[in-house]
Amino acid sequence: MRYLTTRTGRAATIAVAALAGALLSALLVGGGQSAGFTAGRPQSAQLPVVAAVAGADQPSPSARRPARPSPAPRLLAIPRLGLRMPVTPRGVDDQGEMALPASARVVGWYRYGPRPLDDAGATVLAGHVDTDEDGAGPLVAIAGLREGDLVTVRAGKLTARYRVTSVTRVSKARIDLATVFSRAGAPRLHLVTCGGAYLPDQGGYQDNVVVAAQRVAPRAGA
Amino acid sequence: MRNLIRTTVALAALTGAGLALAPAAQAADDAQVSVLHGVPGAVVDVYVNGEVLLTDFQPGTLTDPVALPAGDYDLTVVAAGDGADGEPIMEADGVGVPAGANITVVAHLDESGTPVLTPYVNDTSSIAAGQARLTVRHDAAAPAVDVRAGGDPVFTDLANPDEASADIPAGTVSADVVLAGTDQVVIGPADLDLTEGVHTIVYAWGSAEDGTLDLAVQTIGGMHSAPSGVPGGTGGQAAGDAGAPLWVIGAGGLVAALLASLVLPRPARSRVK
Numbered sequence: 215m216r217y218l219t220t221r222t223g224r225a226a227t228i229a230v231a232a233l234a235g236a237l238l239s240a241l242l243v244g245g246g247q248s249a250g251f252t253a254g255r256p257q258s259a260q261l262p263v264v265a266a267v268a269g270a271d272q273p274s275p276s277a278r279r280p281a282r283p284s285p286a287p288r289l290l291a292i293p294r295l296g297l298r299m300p301v302t303p304r305g306v307d308d309q310g311e312m313a314l315p316a317s318a319r320v321v322g323w324y325r326y327g328p329r330p331l332d333d334a335g336a337t338v339l340a341g342h343v344d345t346d347e348d349g350a351g352p353l354v355a356i357a358g359l360r361e362g363d364l365v366t367v368r369a370g371k372l373t374a375r376y377r378v379t380s381v382t383r384v385s386k387a388r389i390d391l392a393t394v395f396s397r398a399g400a401p402r403l404h405l406v407t408c409g410g411a412y413l414p415d416q417g418g419y420q421d422n423v424v425v426a427a428q429r430v431a432p433r434a435g436a
Numbered sequence: 437m438r439n440l441i442r443t444t445v446a447l448a449a450l451t452g453a454g455l456a457l458a459p460a461a462q463a464a465d466d467a468q469v470s471v472l473h474g475v476p477g478a479v480v481d482v483y484v485n486g487e488v489l490l491t492d493f494q495p496g497t498l499t500d501p502v503a504l505p506a507g508d509y510d511l512t513v514v515a516a517g518d519g520a521d522g523e524p525i526m527e528a529d530g531v532g533v534p535a536g537a538n539i540t541v542v543a544h545l546d547e548s549g550t551p552v553l554t555p556y557v558n559d560t561s562s563i564a565a566g567q568a569r570l571t572v573r574h575d576a577a578a579p580a581v582d583v584r585a586g587g588d589p590v591f592t593d594l595a596n597p598d599e600a601s602a603d604i605p606a607g608t609v610s611a612d613v614v615l616a617g618t619d620q621v622v623i624g625p626a627d628l629d630l631t632e633g634v635h636t637i638v639y640a641w642g643s644a645e646d647g648t649l650d651l652a653v654q655t656i657g658g659m660h661s662a663p664s665g666v667p668g669g670t671g672g673q674a675a676g677d678a679g680a681p682l683w684v685i686g687a688g689g690l691v692a693a694l695l696a697s698l699v700l701p702r703p704a705r706s707r708v709k
Contacts (some may be wrong), residue, residue, distance in 0.1 A: 305606075305632075306566035310664040318671070326566065326606070326632040326660065344671035354674045386665055395565075395662035408668025412675035419675070422666055 284331040285370025287323045290339055290405075292365050295355045301339060301367070318342040318351025321405075328397055330367045330374035330429075335397040337367065337374075340406035343419070353407040357381060357423050365403060365427050376403045376427035383409050383421045394424060401429040465535040468501040474544035474575050474641030475525070475551050476648040482543075483512040483520050492516050496641075498540075498654055506535035511553055513543055528553040540654060544575035544641050547596040554597045558656055559635060563603055565663040568630035571601040571637045578644035580616040585609040585628075592616065606632035613640055613649075623649050633660025 287301045304322035307313040314322045321341040328335030344350040359365075363378040379402075394404050403426070410421030471482065473493050482490040490499065493516075510529045514522035526543055531553075533539060538558040546552045556573060563569050572583045572591050580595040586609055591600035593616045612624030623640055630636050635656040642648035 306663050307667075310565060312565075312663040312666050314667060324663070340666045340668065342670055343668060344673040346671045349671060350674045386668075389665075391662035391665065394666075397660065406666045406668065408666075409674070412672035414672065418670060418672065419668055422668055 284329045285372070286325070287330050287337065287339065287367045287369045287374075289368035290321050290365070291368070292356070292359070292363065294363050295352075295359070297352050297355060299341070299352055304340075312338070312340055314340055314342055316345070316347075318345045318348040318353065321353070324395065327395055328401070330369040330401075330403070331372060332401060334399060334401060336395065336399070336402050336404045338395055338404045338406060339367070343407040343409065343423075353405075356405055356407060356425050357383065357409055359425055363427075365405070365425070367403065374401075374403075375430050377430050378425060378427045380424075380426045382424045382426070384424065385410070385421055386417075386419070389422050389424070403427040403429065466503040466505055467533045467536060468538045469504050469533060470501045470540045470654065471499045472540055472542045472544075472639060472641075472652055472654065473497050474542055474639060474652060476545075476642050476646065478525060478551070479516040480513050480525060480543070481516050481518065481522075483514070485510050486512075486520050488520070496650060496652060498652060501538070504533055506533055508532050511541070513551075513553070526551045526553045528555075531555060538656060540637070542573070542575050542597075542639065542641075544597070544639075545577035545643055547577060547579070549577040549643055549645070552597070556599060558637065558654075559601060560656060560659055562661045563633050563635070563659045565661050566606060566632060567603045568606040568632055569601065569603050569635040569659070570628070570630055571599055571635065573597070573599040573637065573639045575639050575641045576644065576649055577642070577646075578622065578640070578649060581613050581622065581640065582616050582618075583611060583613055583638075585611050604630065606630050611638070613651075623651055626651055628653070631655070631657070633657065635659060 286303055290299045290301050291297065299319065299321045301321045301323050302315055303325035304313040304315065305325055312322065312324055318341060321339045324338040324340070328337050330337050341353050342348075342351060343353050359378050359381050361378055361380070365376040365378060367374045367376070394406065405425040405427070407423050408419035408421065409423040410419055412419050471490065471493075473480065473495050476495050478495060480490075480493050481488060482493055508530045511527060511531055512520070512524050513526040514520075514524055531541075534557075538560045539555055540558055541553060541555045543551065543553055554575065559569065559571070570590075572594060574581060574594045574596045576596060578596070580593050582589045583591040583594065583600070585604075590602065590604075594600050608627055608629050610625045611628050612621050612626070614621050622644060628636060628638065637654040637656070639652040639654070640649065641652060642650045
């Protein structure tokens, strides 16, 4: 929660939500595995057999996850800023940090985390605020977002709509990455870039700018 | 190897309605126990402490995990319909289930083809961002094997009932099993979808002599971690850009951030660039 240094009331609200999310995820990780016992349990105390895990030609139990993941994000738009940026999937780099597109004009989506239309968790979009080649990119403007601003993310044929709840600048040394990349809790968007002082001999920008936004109309068209 | 961990499953046994309530009632330190049937051709019933746990349990099937209090449990496996007093095909008494552990009990053949019960503790420690955990368990009546991914050995000389494990980059790998030290494929190849933050456990089971070797796969999720940072900018042009004030930050937060930046030493980043 450390990175949420916004208004106290909202911070408290978010803290509660985060706590609830953590509890929920704990339940899902722990008790959730047993949830299959509560419904449709066969007569007697019989354990349901969840998956035939036979041969190489059989689907593994991992196929029990939603067969088709929701679509990946591909376009970020922030109408008030006139910002439109393509989104591309990214994982981690060889330092264990989130890998970002080389260009400051493209946003990376953390592809191991939630997708915009998923039922829970933070979709993380992150990009360089500037690069030597591009100069300052569009994301330099997100630090000027205000609470309630609309952010949309196109995923497949649908567009997830978000309202900004906080804009925070926090030292990279102290950012709560587990919260930024949380896969639990209400569906939301975390838009991340860099800010603060630029110290080339200390890894460049010293801070991250994090825009948090809650999803308001999860599957509205256009 | 049954004394390996001594397992258990007390569960349900006792349950009737108890089971349905188990998820809500389970203590934080309950163990999670799954059961895998890896004995070819035998349809069985499984009893725990004399109470039936599973009936008509088919080879190649895996149960959902169930929460069990820590303790010692007696397991008996009989031919389907033989009842609690039937001649055991396999049994394990006093199997200890440690608090908080995630365990899979495997009914399988030992190297010589005798049915045995082996409890394994599943590693649920966190997995680095971008990585997946792969474990292979040799539960087949077969000699020692090597496990290969994309043709390269990842685990070598694995013998029944041992296991080998590694955290590797997430993704799909083509895996096969060969006799140790040879190129003679005995199982596979099979595509394994190694999901990020998930522990994928592959069991080799069956009998080489009878031509019933097969793979079973179990996955345990929820161990993912966040990346170690978001690098965010490489040019420096945006620094000090007065056009982008953080209006949204509350005054209190801004003051706190300023204080923090003044008071707290800013450690030089230790990672190697």
